[in-house]
Amino acid sequence: MASQETQVSNASFDISKLIDTIDFAAKKHSFQKRKDPQGTRNLAYINHPIGVAKNLTDAGIYDLATIQAAILHDTVEDTDTSFEEIEQQFGREVRDIVAECTDDKTLVKSERKRLQIETTPHKSQKAKEVKLADKLYNLRDLQRVAPTGWSKKYIQEYFTWAKKVTDGARGTNQKLEDQLDEIYSNGICNQLHNTL
Numbered sequence: 001m002a003s004q005e006t007q008v009s010n011a012s013f014d015i016s017k018l019i020d021t022i023d024f025a026a027k028k029h030s031f032q033k034r035k036d037p038q039g040t041r042n043l044a045y046i047n048h049p050i051g052v053a054k055n056l057t058d059a060g061i062y063d064l065a066t067i068q069a070a071i072l073h074d075t076v077e078d079t080d081t082s083f084e085e086i087e088q089q090f091g092r093e094v095r096d097i098v099a100e101c102t103d104d105k106t107l108v109k110s111e112r113k114r115l116q117i118e119t120t121p122h123k124s125q126k127a128k129e130v131k132l133a134d135k136l137y138n139l140r141d142l143q144r145v146a147p148t149g150w151s152k153k154y155i156q157e158y159f160t161w162a163k164k165v166t167d168g169a170r171g172t173n174q175k176l177e178d179q180l181d182e183i184y185s186n187g188i189c190n191q192l193h194n195t196l
């Protein structure tokens with residue numbers, strides 16, 4: 001059994017890594033806003049990755065690399081961050097999970113969407129957890145308010161597509177899947193107010 005001193009030093013190491021990760025992502029996303037009309041009630045974009053990480057811990061997932069990957073999951077897709085930079089700062093495992101959760105923005109949207117459905121079943125357990133937590137956050141955000149310019153038809157399509165993606169990660173985490181199922185079973189009727 002680890003001594004109390006070792007446990008304290010492991011905890012300090014983990015907390016320090018976590019804070020470094022949040023600090024890194026917050027700086028990278030500092031010029032970005034969400035797509036909703038208020039730019040997420042004037043919160044910074046970093047509230048999205050932090051919210052995804054919170055969905056994981058709320059579901060009982062505390063693995064440090066998974067939490068770090070959740071916090072970093074949009075940095076390469078949406079900012080000037082490279083995979084090399086992530087590996088250098090946070091190690092190979094975190095880089096690999098982030099890579100599994102990153103769309104290739106050089107592809108057209110329809111192809112990116114198709115690939116998410118096709119590739120999700122083949123992702124690692126940790127990447128699937130991040131994907132589920134990310135979609136849960138985005139669907140809950142849609143329940144709150146529609147992003148600027150999203151029509152009812154687009155919201156409906158987003159729900160249908162998100163379900164196909166998360167269906168590919170079934171058997172990953174029951175708590176996350178139950179929360180997603182609750183959203184899917186309620187349908188989109190509650191999400192259609194304030195839309196075009």
Ligand SMILES: Nc1nc2c(ncn2[C@@H]2O[C@H](COP(=O)(O)OP(=O)(O)O)[C@@H](OP(=O)(O)OP(=O)(O)O)[C@H]2O)c(=O)[nH]1
Pocket residue numbers: 033034035036040101103109134135138139141142146147158
């Ligand atoms: N619901 C919601 N989503 C927002 C908001 N602001 C930004 N987004 C992002 O928009 C994405 C969906 O927008 P789309 O127009 O369908 O796709 P695109 O951004 O990839 O072009 C979501 O990512 P995703 O496609 O689900 O997944 P991923 O790209 O993060 O994997 C989500 O991260 C917001 O205010 N509300």
